[in-house]
Amino acid sequence: MALSVSEVLPVAAPRTRRQIWSIGGGKGGIGKSLLAASVGWQLARMGRRVVLVDADLGGANLHTCLGLPAPPRTLADFIQRRASSIEEVLTDTPAGGLRLISGAADLLSAANIKHLQKVRVMKQVRALDVDVVLIDLGAGTSYNILDFFLLSDVSILAVVPEPTSIENGYRFIKSALYRRLRAAAPTDGIRQLVESALDPKNPYGIRTPLDLLARVDAEDPEAGRALRREVAAFQPRFVVNEVRDVADVAIGHQLVAACGRHLGLRASYAGFVHHDDAVWQAVRRRRLFMSDAPTSRAAEEIRQLTRGLVKGESLGSGY
Amino acid sequence: MDPATDPPPNGPPIPGGEPSPGGRDDLYAVLGLEPRASREQVERAYRFSLELYREGSLATYSLLDPTEAEQQRLRVREAYEVLGDEERRRAYDEGQGFLPPDAPVLPFPAPSSAASVAELPAVLTGADLRKIREARGLSLRHIAAVTKIGVRFLEYLEEDRFAFLPAPVYLRGFLQEYARLVGIDPRRAADAYMSRLPAKS
Numbered sequence: 424m425a426l427s428v429s430e431v432l433p434v435a436a437p438r439t440r441r442q443i444w445s446i447g448g449g450k451g452g453i454g455k456s457l458l459a460a461s462v463g464w465q466l467a468r469m470g471r472r473v474v475l476v477d478a479d480l481g482g483a484n485l486h487t488c489l490g491l492p493a494p495p496r497t498l499a500d501f502i503q504r505r506a507s508s509i510e511e512v513l514t515d516t517p518a519g520g521l522r523l524i525s526g527a528a529d530l531l532s533a534a535n536i537k538h539l540q541k542v543r544v545m546k547q548v549r550a551l552d553v554d555v556v557l558i559d560l561g562a563g564t565s566y567n568i569l570d571f572f573l574l575s576d577v578s579i580l581a582v583v584p585e586p587t588s589i590e591n592g593y594r595f596i597k598s599a600l601y602r603r604l605r606a607a608a609p610t611d612g613i614r615q616l617v618e619s620a621l622d623p624k625n626p627y628g629i630r631t632p633l634d635l636l637a638r639v640d641a642e643d644p645e646a647g648r649a650l651r652r653e654v655a656a657f658q659p660r661f662v663v664n665e666v667r668d669v670a671d672v673a674i675g676h677q678l679v680a681a682c683g684r685h686l687g688l689r690a691s692y693a694g695f696v697h698h699d700d701a702v703w704q705a706v707r708r709r710r711l712f713m714s715d716a717p718t719s720r721a722a723e724e725i726r727q728l729t730r731g732l733v734k735g736e737s738l739g740s741g742y
Numbered sequence: 743m744d745p746a747t748d749p750p751p752n753g754p755p756i757p758g759g760e761p762s763p764g765g766r767d768d769l770y771a772v773l774g775l776e777p778r779a780s781r782e783q784v785e786r787a788y789r790f791s792l793e794l795y796r797e798g799s800l801a802t803y804s805l806l807d808p809t810e811a812e813q814q815r816l817r818v819r820e821a822y823e824v825l826g827d828e829e830r831r832r833a834y835d836e837g838q839g840f841l842p843p844d845a846p847v848l849p850f851p852a853p854s855s856a857a858s859v860a861e862l863p864a865v866l867t868g869a870d871l872r873k874i875r876e877a878r879g880l881s882l883r884h885i886a887a888v889t890k891i892g893v894r895f896l897e898y899l900e901e902d903r904f905a906f907l908p909a910p911v912y913l914r915g916f917l918q919e920y921a922r923l924v925g926i927d928p929r930r931a932a933d934a935y936m937s938r939l940p941a942k943s
Binding site: 589 | 793801805806901
């Protein structure tokens with residue numbers, strides 16, 4: 424095997440491949456944008472060149488999280504071709520190395536972006552000359568949101584320790600996984616089976632991805648193996664936001680265990696962030712707590728979380 | 743944009759978490775453990791599982807209906823009754839062919855065990871490797887820890903995902919290390935596995 428130039432010549436610092444990270448959650452109001460802003464901020468502090476993409480259709484507000492006025496140009500300008508390249512809609516932030524693409528308010532809602540537009544956005548996002556593109560996906564489980572989640576190198580799922588958020592988190596995971604399986608289905612028959620699994624009252628009694636795989640195995644073992652590989656490659660990383668006590672922290676471990684034992688999924692627990700007044704005091708001043716209250720507990724936890732995500736580490740098994 | 747043709751690598755391998763999700767249904771799996779788990783791990787996993795399936799548990803109430811949750815609690819207690827009792831656990835491990843938790847992991851196990859050096863077939867698939875490894879009661883994580891090969895790569899090995907495997911020169915090294923650990927002839931195992939690789943274009 425021939426050695427590549429970079430293996431032979433001394434290089435200053437090995438540039439890691441550009442990565443796309445996305446943060447989804449299925450539900451609004453769980454601090455997802457703040458999480459994206461602060462993780463992006465921390466990545467930049469760690470020397471990464473980062474572009475934050477605000478794809479929150481509920482309300483684009485990443486700029487506010489970062490203490491910026493509404494940027495003059497947004498992703499909408501690019502989509503509607505008022506800007507010819509995505510570089511033109513980049514906004515600098517006070518943190519060196521961190522730039523922002525402000526959201527079109529309805530970027531990812533299925534009705535408002537056509538497939539070709541989505542491909543164009545994705546292509547240009549992928550071509551950005553940065554280390555990490557971090558996408559704040561916003562709430563919901565529309566196809567566009569799921570697709571961005573699925574094609575990310577690091578797929579982060581944010582929840583808060585509340586029933587509605589956890590329910591939505593599971594719904595998000597199942598929707599994303601089934602979308603992935605649907606795309607990987609080798610035959611029409613298997614694709615229909617995957618689609619029917621989305622209906623909780625499907626005639627096959629399929630309730631979980633494990634049920635679905637068993638059913639596919641019975642019909643077409645080859646397809647079963649193909650789908651199992653897709654399931655194995657789907658590895659969402661949980662972040663539990665707004666924890667208040669040890670029991671809340673433990674929920675992340677329980678989610679990972681439940682995903683493994685009852686959905687057959689290899690999820691992991693990337694980290695947690697405590698509910699912290701310093702965060703909200705900073706929000707009211709329209710400042711990011713990472714710079715406004717760097718010694719706060721939440722800021723320290725974001726630093727830990729980000730380091731773990733960079734290294735691909737997660738919190739142990741909880742027992 | 744198409745996850746079918748372009749599966750995202752999804753970042754580096756993730757340590758921790760549940761072992762082989764959905765893959766086994768032995769008593770260890772009920773508690774989210776690997777065979778050979780220590781006594782202390784069994785205790786902790788038991789308490790964790792009780793909490794996971796307790797009534798009204800945030801993490802499971804929307805996945806399992808009350809009857810299923812009750813069934814899970816029952817399975818957890820049954821698993822613990824065996825695995826938490828030294829005598830019963832030993833008998834269970836023997837019946838399942840699991841190595842006891844205190845058994846040393848030998849580089850070459852006794853020739854009497856399954857798939858001894860002499861019986862190694864000319865062609866080895868990833869599934870064969872997995873079978874041999876599981877018969878030894880070794881987890882991928884253990885192999886990863888000893889060989890410093892990422893769990894992800896080991897999984898690709900066992901899943902025959904050739905496209906994701908490294909160049910042959912590295913692959914051979916990985917296979918030999920793997921083989922050494924599970925106690926089969928390293929050179930022959932590497933040959934037998936690599937005989938199936940698609941010809942180089």
